[in-house]
Amino acid sequence: MTQPYDAMWEKLNLDLGAHAGLLEVLGKFYGDIYLSQEGRLKGMEYMDFVLSEVHGLRIKELQDAKARGKKVIGTFCVFVPEEIVLAADAIQVGLCAGAEAGKESAEKILPRSTCALIKSFVGFKLSRLCPYIESCDLVVGETTCDGKKKAYEIFADYAPVYVMEIPQMKNACDRDLWKSEILRFKDQIEEITGNPITASKLREAIGVVNKRREVLQRLNRLRAVSPVPISGRDVLLINQISFYDDPVRFTENITKLCDEIEGRVKAGDGIAPKQTSRLMLSGCPMAVPNWKLPYIVESSGAVIVGEESCIGTRNTRDLVHDDGENLDQLIELLADRYMKIDCACFTPNTERLNHIVEMAKDLKVDGVIHYGLSFCQPYAMEAFKVEKALNDANIPMLSIETDYSMEDVEQLKTRVEAFVEMVR
Ligand code: BJ8
DSSP: GGGHHHHHHTTTTTOOHHHHHHHHHHHHHHHIIIITTTSSOTHHHHHHHHHTTTTHHHHHHHHHHHHHHHOOOEEEESSHHHHHHHHHTOOEEEEEEEETTTHHHHHHHHHSSSOHHHHHHHHHTTTTOHHHHHHEEEEEESSSSSSHHHHHHHTTTTSOOOOOOOSSSOHHHHHHHHHHHHHHHHHHHHHOOOOOHHHHOOOOOOOOHHHHHHHHHHHHHHHHHHSSSSSSHHHHHHHHTTTTTTEEEEEEHHHHHHHHHHHHHHHTTTSSOOSSSEEEEEESEEEEEEOHHHHHTTTEEEOOOOSSSTTHHHHHOOOOOOOSSSHHHHHHHHHHTTTTTTTTTTSSSSHHHHHHHHHHHHTTTEEEEEEEEOOOOOHHHHHHHHHHHHHTTTTTTEEEEEEEEETTTHHHHHHHHHHHHHHH
């Protein structure tokens, strides 16, 4: 990916040497974790291509769109309503980062006891490693966990930041606050793009995002069968790419992939033998290229059949109804849909506990691995209630806390193997 894009990366003020090192490591990881899989679906070639061009062609597309007057909006949380951004003819990209590169720079301005996801996006910016951040006309933060909330104050010294207030409870007054925040966001996006958001533009945008969620729902239904037709690693990658790729093109390609999976399911073929232990992941989001735990799990005699996470079903489970007759009604419907997100930042969060148990039963899993990033208090605290809810349903759970480093891989592998042995 080097030569053709060097000039573009230089223009974006990336640290070319460090960036080349990052791409090299990424390529190696990808080869080991993804390309080495046997019986991979042909449709995954699209993901291989997108990933190989994640800092190349996709960035060029963003730059070309910017040259035509489009704005690029970066986000860190599934609470930011993409429909508003698309309705103003802008492009939204996910900025959450799942790599350690840049950690040292981040730790100069953030406490070491900050979760890896936050350190990663701050470190990427400070180390000039992320062409997505450098392409953004606006970066949208949100008041979810305290770590993110305070990190955006610091991040605002380095990039244009706008922060949405996310309620922490689900009472009527919280719903009112959330609707007013969507309206404030709409004004901000209209101002930065210069494009008014009309009812028809918003309805169209709702349709685009719903279609992407629907195809991911179809993928999740298809993979629920036994034998499992696609690896958990591949589904995680698909979910990660959904935050970067053009939504219409992405939906088309995942539709083709689902057609292929349907054929595999009809033929009774799977990616792993029928008796392979079925596990579900639950917890913190795994941003690209965080593939550590799924790789450990799937090389320990188990297969992942579901992700209860924002880079998983928490982001795709609910659609926005598009039957509002005017702009205000559509905004109401948007507010309703986004208030269903059961992030651990909410209290109480019984909905999430119910969803996890329901999902584990529907997918007929043998066990659940709860995944928390070190120093993430919301998910670490909630893990106790999740374990209790799963225990009450006789579903075993293993709780894992880790970060993006490779230091604990062997230790994690030992724990995961013992868990797989236990649930078998
Ligand atoms: S809706 S999960 S995307 S906030 S891991 S930064 S919570 S300390 S990412 Fe999230 Fe939105 Fe919630 Fe989803 Fe903080 Fe925890 Fe770090 Fe986290």
